[in-house]
Amino acid sequence: MSPSSTLDIEQDAVAFFLALQDQIVAGLQTLDGQRFHEDSWQRPGGGGGRSRVLADGGLFEKAGVNFSDVFGSMRPELARSLPGDGTDFRATGVSLVLHPRSPRVPTVHANLRFIKRGSAAWFGGGTDLTPYYVVAEDAILFHRSLKTICDRHDSSLHSRLKRWCDRYFFLPHRNEPRGVGGIFFDYLGAGAEATAGEPSPPPGTEWEVDPGKIFAFVRDLGEHMMEAFAVIAARRRDESWGEREREWQLLRRGRYVEFNLVYDRGTLFGLRTDGRAESILMSLPPEVKWRYAATPEPGSPEALSLEAICARRDWAEKGA
Amino acid sequence: MSPSSTLDIEQDAVAFFLALQDQIVAGLQTLDGQRFHEDSWQRPGGGGGRSRVLADGGLFEKAGVNFSDVFGSMRPELARSLPGDGTDFRATGVSLVLHPRSPRVPTVHANLRFIKRGSAAWFGGGTDLTPYYVVAEDAILFHRSLKTICDRHDSSLHSRLKRWCDRYFFLPHRNEPRGVGGIFFDYLGAGAEATAGEPSPPPGTEWEVDPGKIFAFVRDLGEHMMEAFAVIAARRRDESWGEREREWQLLRRGRYVEFNLVYDRGTLFGLRTDGRAESILMSLPPEVKWRYAATPEPGSPEALSLEAICARRDWAEKGA
Numbered sequence: 001m002s003p004s005s006t007l008d009i010e011q012d013a014v015a016f017f018l019a020l021q022d023q024i025v026a027g028l029q030t031l032d033g034q035r036f037h038e039d040s041w042q043r044p045g046g047g048g049g050r051s052r053v054l055a056d057g058g059l060f061e062k063a064g065v066n067f068s069d070v071f072g073s074m075r076p077e078l079a080r081s082l083p084g085d086g087t088d089f090r091a092t093g094v095s096l097v098l099h100p101r102s103p104r105v106p107t108v109h110a111n112l113r114f115i116k117r118g119s120a121a122w123f124g125g126g127t128d129l130t131p132y133y134v135v136a137e138d139a140i141l142f143h144r145s146l147k148t149i150c151d152r153h154d155s156s157l158h159s160r161l162k163r164w165c166d167r168y169f170f171l172p173h174r175n176e177p178r179g180v181g182g183i184f185f186d187y188l189g190a191g192a193e194a195t196a197g198e199p200s201p202p203p204g205t206e207w208e209v210d211p212g213k214i215f216a217f218v219r220d221l222g223e224h225m226m227e228a229f230a231v232i233a234a235r236r237r238d239e240s241w242g243e244r245e246r247e248w249q250l251l252r253r254g255r256y257v258e259f260n261l262v263y264d265r266g267t268l269f270g271l272r273t274d275g276r277a278e279s280i281l282m283s284l285p286p287e288v289k290w291r292y293a294a295t296p297e298p299g300s301p302e303a304l305s306l307e308a309i310c311a312r313r314d315w316a317e318k319g320a
Numbered sequence: 321m322s323p324s325s326t327l328d329i330e331q332d333a334v335a336f337f338l339a340l341q342d343q344i345v346a347g348l349q350t351l352d353g354q355r356f357h358e359d360s361w362q363r364p365g366g367g368g369g370r371s372r373v374l375a376d377g378g379l380f381e382k383a384g385v386n387f388s389d390v391f392g393s394m395r396p397e398l399a400r401s402l403p404g405d406g407t408d409f410r411a412t413g414v415s416l417v418l419h420p421r422s423p424r425v426p427t428v429h430a431n432l433r434f435i436k437r438g439s440a441a442w443f444g445g446g447t448d449l450t451p452y453y454v455v456a457e458d459a460i461l462f463h464r465s466l467k468t469i470c471d472r473h474d475s476s477l478h479s480r481l482k483r484w485c486d487r488y489f490f491l492p493h494r495n496e497p498r499g500v501g502g503i504f505f506d507y508l509g510a511g512a513e514a515t516a517g518e519p520s521p522p523p524g525t526e527w528e529v530d531p532g533k534i535f536a537f538v539r540d541l542g543e544h545m546m547e548a549f550a551v552i553a554a555r556r557r558d559e560s561w562g563e564r565e566r567e568w569q570l571l572r573r574g575r576y577v578e579f580n581l582v583y584d585r586g587t588l589f590g591l592r593t594d595g596r597a598e599s600i601l602m603s604l605p606p607e608v609k610w611r612y613a614a615t616p617e618p619g620s621p622e623a624l625s626l627e628a629i630c631a632r633r634d635w636a637e638k639g640a
Contacts, residue, residue, distance in 0.1 A: 039613065042580045053612045064612065173597040254604070261581035262591065271582065279495040284574070286611065290604040292373045292384065293359065 009121070009211050010090065013114040013218075014069050017094045018050075020112070020222045021067040024096060025052050027063065031230055033058035036065065041276050046072035047090075051279040055286065059237055064282030067094050070275065074196040078272045083190040084120030091115045091273070093125070094222070095266060097283035098229070099199070103249035104239040106131035106138070106179070107256065108229045109283070111266055112222050121168055121211075122190035123218050124265075125162065128169050129224045129232075130179030130256065132249045133301060134308040136315075138232045139180040143315035145228035146183050146221075153217040158316065159297070161185050166312050177309050178259050183221075189214045248302045250289035257288055329441070329531050330410065332469040333434040333538075334389050337414045338370075340389040340432070340542045344416060345372050348385065351550055353378035356385065361596050366392035367410075371599040375606065379557055381421040384602030387414050390595065394437070394508075398592045403507055403514035404440030411435045411593070413445070414542070415586060418549070423569035424559040426451035426458070426499070427576065428549045429603070431586055432542050441531070442510035443538050443590045444585075446481065447545045448489050449552075450576065451497030452569045453520035453621060454628040456635075459500040459553045463635035465548035466503050470565065473537040479504050486632050491579055497629050498579050506585070509534045578609055 025036050027175035034057040042048040049068030054060055071090035079087045093113030100107065143162070150158035165184035170177050186266045189211050260267050260283050270280035294301035345356050356372040363369070369388030374380055391410035399407045413433030420427065428449035449462045463482070470478035485504035490497050507514040509531050580587050581601050590600035616622035 051612075055612060062610075062612070173591045173594075173600070250607075257577060257608075258581060258601070261578060261590075268582075271493045274493075280493070281578070281610065282612055284610040286609060287570075287606045288577075288610075290382075290384070290601065290606055290608075292371075292375060292602055293598045 009215055010092075010114065010116060013123075013215065014092050016091055016219060016222070017067055017069075017112065017114075019089065021050065021052065021065055021094050023223070024094070024226055025065050027230065028054070028060075028063060028098070028224060031058050032063070032235060034060075034153070036063070039279075041069045041279065043072075043175045043274070045274055046070060049224045049276065049279055051282060053275070053282060059100055059105070059233060061096045061099050061100075062286040062306050064279075065096040066092065066279050066282055068092065068275070068279065070273065072273075074273055079117065080268070081121065082115075082117050082120075083144035083187055086118040089115065089273075090282075091269070095283070098235065099253070099285045100237070102237055102239070103132040103210030103241050103245040104236040105233050106236075107253075107285075108226075110225050112218055113266070114218075120190050122186070122191060123188045124186035125166055125218065125221070126168075126184035127217060127221075128165055128179055128184070130252075131309075132245070132252050132305065134180060134305040135236070136308075138235065139308075139313070139315045141231060142180070142182065142228045146225070147316040149221050149224050150183065150217075152220060153213065157217070158183065162314075162316070170257065171255060171263070173262075174255060174258070175310075176255065176306070177312055179257060180315060181312065203245070247289070248296070250287060251291060251294055253285040253288045257284055260284065324608070330412075330434065330436060333443075333535065334412050336539060336542070337387055337389075337412055337432065337434075339368065341372065341414050343383055343543070344414070345385050346378075347546060348374070348383060348418070351553060352380050352383070354380075356383070359599075361599065363390045363392075363594070363596065364484065365594055366390060369596065369599055371596070371602060372487040377534055379420055379422075379425070379553060381419050382606040383416070383418045384599075385414065385416040386599050386602055388412065388595070392593075394593055398589070399437065402435075402437050402440075403430060403442065403510040404437030406438040409435065409437045409593075411574055411589070415603070419573070419605045420553065420557070422557060422559070423452040423561050423565040425553050426549075426556075427573075427605070428546075430545050432538055433586070434538075440510050440514070442506070442514065443508045443534050444506035445535060445538065445541070446485055446488075446504035447541075448485055448499055448502035448504070449549070450572075451629075452565070452572050452625065454500060454625040456628075458555065458626075459633070459635045461551060462500070462502065462548045466545070467636040469541050469544050470503065470537075472540060473533065478503065480635070482634075489579065491575060491583070493582075494575060494578070495630075496575065496626070497632055498575060500635060501632065528573070544637060556592065560606065567609070568616070569612060570607060571614055573605040573608045574610045577604055580604065 029035055034054055036052040036054045039051045047070035052065045054063045069092040073087045074089045076087060095111035097109045107130040112125035114123050147158040161183035165181045168184045267280055349355055354374055354377040356374045359371045361368050367390035372385045374383045393407045394409045396407060415431035417429045424488040427450040432445035434443055467478040481503035485501045488504045587600055
């Protein structure tokens with residue numbers, strides 16, 4: 001992004017993310033029936049945030065929607081891994097992870113962020129769905145909804161960001177995707193060289209040079225990305241489940257923890273910039289189990305779900 | 321270590337670690353009353369291991385004692401962070417993590433390893449105790465037992481490895497030690513420059529150049545490091561506990577997961593060298609909880625335990 005436009009975008013992004021947190025929390029409170037608890041916090045090195053959490057709700061066992069706007073100086077070893085120059089940075093964004101109590105309702109994650117380091121600035125984010133029991137029509141709905149948003153901005157965008165998501169939300173040590181995917185992007189606006197090391201190609205040239213277009217996409221995504229989840233939660237929340245389904249959910253949540261603590265950029269960025277641990281780790285599930293070498297019985301609903309996840313289908317196109 | 325001595329040490333280390341796994345497992349079976357389950361495995365890139373696990377036992381909710389001997393070529397980015405040259409490596413060792421069911425009995429970890437990269441070779445390892453409810457006499461016993469072992473080899477060794485442990489088993493994002501500590505060391509035998517970046521000074525010069533002395537210490541430690549835990553477990557296993565103590569244990573286990581997945585060298589080394597995930601992650605507790613901003617009531621046994629942990633006392637000297 002050119003320096004002249006960065007300042008405008010930066011201020012607008014902060015205002016947008018603050019309003020977006022309000023909008024999303026309002027929607028989730030309607031869905032859950034309970035209210036979120038809010039903590040405002042300051043980061044000693046600069047900036048702060050507003051964490052909103054709901055625990056033991058009607059739908060959610062734990063739900064966190066975090067806004068943060070932090071700035072200051074980052075450690076040189078972290079700076080080296082990012083586009084831009086120097087150690088001055090600002091990072092602002094909204095991130096959420098929703099852990100429903102019912103194993104029939106998927107866990108969902110979404111995050112939108114604007115990061116500036118020296119003269120470079122970019123947007124990153126995405127959203128992905130982690131069902132414990134994969135239901136094809138839900139995965140299709142989630143992906144089509146994202147495709148509809150992407151298509152409004154660039155016809156090649158969805159397939160690129162979907163592939164990027166498939167590669168990003170992947171646990172190499174398990175050889176498993178974290179869920180049925182969604183979309184993911186990073187370094188949007190930082191220039192082609194910033195994404196050269198990325199596992200999937202960045203969007204086209206036009207996007208690289210027009211921060212206004214990138215921001216328009218980020219806004220649109222923010223405003224609509226939770227719609228599909230609301231429908232899926234309404235569809236599944238009253239379906240029955242028992243101990244077996246709960247056990248499977250707790251074991252799969254272990255994978256969620258493994259991904260977030262070993263690989264997730266947002267989590268590690270937060271921890272390495274001395275962010276507020278409770279807000280960063282809000283994404284961790286409320287209850288988790290690890291059992292040595294636990295594998296579902298072949299042909300069981302659990303095994304079929306895992307197979308569906310590992311197949312990394314092109315859900316938006318399925319049956320189209 | 322000089323190349324001529326490395327090969328002897330290497331073979332002897334493998335044989336020692338194999339026998340040590342047998343010795344430790346036999347002792348733990350006596351303590352628990354149940355037998356371990358064994359899985360032998362091969363690593364596609366070279367080498368393999370023998371994992372022994374016990375779940376839902378008389379004392380242990382989950383106990384894992386792992387032997388591994390892996391070799392091959394490591395990724396250049398991992399190699400860059402280690403002493404030595406090239407990407408050829410061999411890593412062999414024993415590691416164990418014991419998660420008792422009772423919150424009155426501490427979790428204990430121990431690990432001894434021999435690693436060779438190109439022309440460099442070194443020993444690493446240690447053991448540390450993570451009580452949920454700190455009992456001073458147990459922490460004192462644990463540390464004195466380690467001091468007794470260390471003192472047989474070098475009078476300055478214990479205080480150095482104790483400080484190293486305090487700094488290593490620390491969660492910066494929580495500003496909390498993981499437990500009451502123990503001893504930790506790495507790169508022993510790789511030369512002074514290998515430990516220059518370490519948070520605590522390495523042992524004296526004599527140790528740096530005599531692999532035989534280092535190995536003698538590692539053997540002695542391996543053979544005696546579980547003795548104090550056996551006494552502590554016997555002291556505490558029949559003490560009563562209820563839901564409140566269980567809840568605290570599950571929350572504190574969350575810290576254990578955070579440490580192992582974000583910081584632990586052995587875990588990250590294993591994951592980055594395409595090790596067997598189930599064996600590497602055997603260390604994770606069987607059941608864990610995360611609650612947003614959970615802090616114990618001031619003055620409660622939980623708060624006092626956390627304070628005792630954060631004080632990082634010189635337990636071996638206490639009351640001496």
